[in-house]
Amino acid sequence: MGFVDIALIVLIVTGAIYLLYRSIWKKRGYCSGCSSSGKCR
Amino acid sequence: MMMPNAARTLAAVETASIRVAVAGNPNSGKSTLINSLAGTRLHVGNWPGVTVEKKEATLDHRGRSIALIDLPGTYSLSPYTEEEIIARDFLVHDRPDVIVDVVDATNLERNLYLTVQLLELGIPVVVALNIYDEAEKKGYKIDVRAMEIALGVKVVPTVATRKTGMGDLLEAVTGATAKGSRNVPRSLNYGEDIEAAVQKLTADVARRHPALAEKYPERWLALKLVEGDHHVLAEANLSDADSLAKDAVGHLKEAHGEDLESLMADARYSLAAGLTREVLKRPAVKTTELTEKIDRVVLNRFLGIPIFLAAMWLVFKLTFDMSKPFVDWLDGTINGPFTRWVETLMGFLHGPEWLVSLVTKGVIGGVGFVLVFVPVIFAMMFFITFLEGSGYMARAAFVMDRAMHSMGLHGKSFIPMLLGFGCNVPAIYATRTLENPRDKALTALLIPLMSCGARLPVYVLFTGAFFSAQAGMVLWSLYVMGIVLAVLVGVLFKRTLFRGESPVFIMELPPYRMPSGRSLAIHTWEKGKHFLVKAGTYILSVSVLVWFLLNLPWGVENKKDSFLGKAGSAIAPVFAPLGFGNWEASSSLIAGVIAKEIVVGTMGEIYVKEIEKKPEGPAPTFFEDLREIGTSFAASGKEAFSNVFSTFGIASLKAEEKEGRATLRSVIGKTFTPLSGYAFMVFVLLYMPCVVTAVAFRHEFGTWKWFGVAFVYQTVLAWSAAFVIYQGGKLLGFGG
């Protein structure tokens, strides 16, 4: 379980959580035509 | 486009982009027209602050850039519905260069009612006389030239479904903006009295509120004041609207006695009717339309509902039969060759073992299992799109309305609920169109009972394992259960939480049409694309997280002892009376809280050891793999074809074992029984809305309250229903 492994894990998990957050909350899971950053309102 | 005219040079005008607003009645073929003009350049979005769709496209015509903006379909520009307000606000404040008015040639008078109102705005108009082919078929003769003279604008016959007249239309549009063009719409005469009032009002406004005269088209503003349009009055902050209007309008009121809104509506219709009489020659004999003939059966008092149910069953059967072979093909390809390639690739990159496992079992296992059902989703969306486009959906709404009415629901609620069958999330947002907050909340509460596309993978998996011979029937039973329960719950809610008046219901029934292949393809893709996007985003991320939860603490041998496994085991007893009190099912349900597709994805990850392929002999080469993929795809196609034809015979769903490889389906067969499998499906159908839907509730209602209500009632309902089915089934001897 090298350092590289741990770093990779942290990266992947953070990435997954971020993707989750962004796709569900920010983009309301489905929002066609909204800007890619910031709130949809 | 905000620059004052004087600042533009001639050269700039000649090359500037032309902004075209596309208006027209619903069902006038407006969407088809835009699709025909814009093709793949179409961009679908939302009008700011609402969920009404906004389609835009930019195209080039003879060197001029044309920007098309699709306005919501409306019958009028009254200030009462959201669609109309969006349309008129855009026209009045954003001031497009040209308006294309899409008119249904088979319904001239009705459509001209809107045309007349568009002309009031003083913006150049081009009329697209659409559905021209059907008008001709009916024997109508329309004097296009006379129409142009009467309206003062260019009229172009079009057949959007065949892309006829598109070139002429674009010519007319560019021509309308050319300097010196005579395309200034005639100020149609609404009769002496009204015109006199308009004149006086125009003068008054110019004198007392000069700022307003800049902001709004002159004539339009005056007409709105005559009507007493509350939206304009509020917007313009006209506090002395009464005194303004009183002088000018007092006469009118005295002379005509009725409310002025009716008066104006009458005046507009008179114009529309008069115009129609002048330019349209109907055939002497009225042919009984095919639409009427069909409706006589479909909307029959006694046959209506059974026909609707039969139609639904047919949709499910066809969806299943057609997509099943491709599902198997995808399953085989993803878990076979594709996984092998990824493994080989990662081997080259010397990826650590755990990473390989994450990618193959976590990502491919999780997301892959969900993607395997893409054919089902697309097939279903295709049939739903077909029903919508052909006009049958409106009939379904009509037939189901009484049921909806007893729940205190609007016919308008039908649309969001229908969307719910694709995905609950946009359906919740679509409740925006229900102005009454009571309707809105009630509809939203019932939407999660409309079985969404995410639950399909679960159904297909279990149905394939246990009910292959009666797949269509079982699927149908689940969907119908959702609907029936929605009615019951709706009635219950109406009696308790939502006491009050029943709302208004007016819906139109468009004539039956054969939807064009093009529009079918585009709309099916739009709906199906959503599923793919979901897969690539939150399903992917959750699959990754689930993998971690299933494989931590690090090095855990039996998945049952992982974090997720422990959580599942803890909750499992709750499900014991329902027949699936095992940790695998519980863990999957827990993960499925995020999005219901994940139930299947998680099961894939949990059972992955059992379904790991034991390679026999040397692994096939890349090219052998490719060839295999190709031939099996072709085989799937053939099978799908034969399935559809045998639809009216026996359902043909075979639970296959590919080359002795254990599939998820067969593993399911060992841990569930048909009865517990069905109970499980019912539970998945009914239990809480997924997190994504929860967020939609929050976003749409500004509070978690309604999600909370949904969560509670649904979970109770799910548990109870599964309990009744499982225990009841056992009692009746269907086995445990």
Place this chain on the structure above:
Amino acid sequence: MMNLAMLKPGEKGRIAKIGAIGPLRRRLMDMGVLVGEEITVEKIAPLGDPIEITVKNYNLSLRKKEAEGILLEATR
């Protein structure tokens, strides 16, 4: 006074007065339901409600309650 809800499928009438007010009234008018227009009842839904009517060559669905608000001259 005769109202729309009293008609049976196939029967016609001429509109004498629209009893509704506000948005509903405007919506009805926008759809062609105007005083003086001829209106025909095509069908009544399986459970009695809504009612499908034709006015100005267009098909519409109305609730029984709304139909009751549309008063007709005596014409058969």
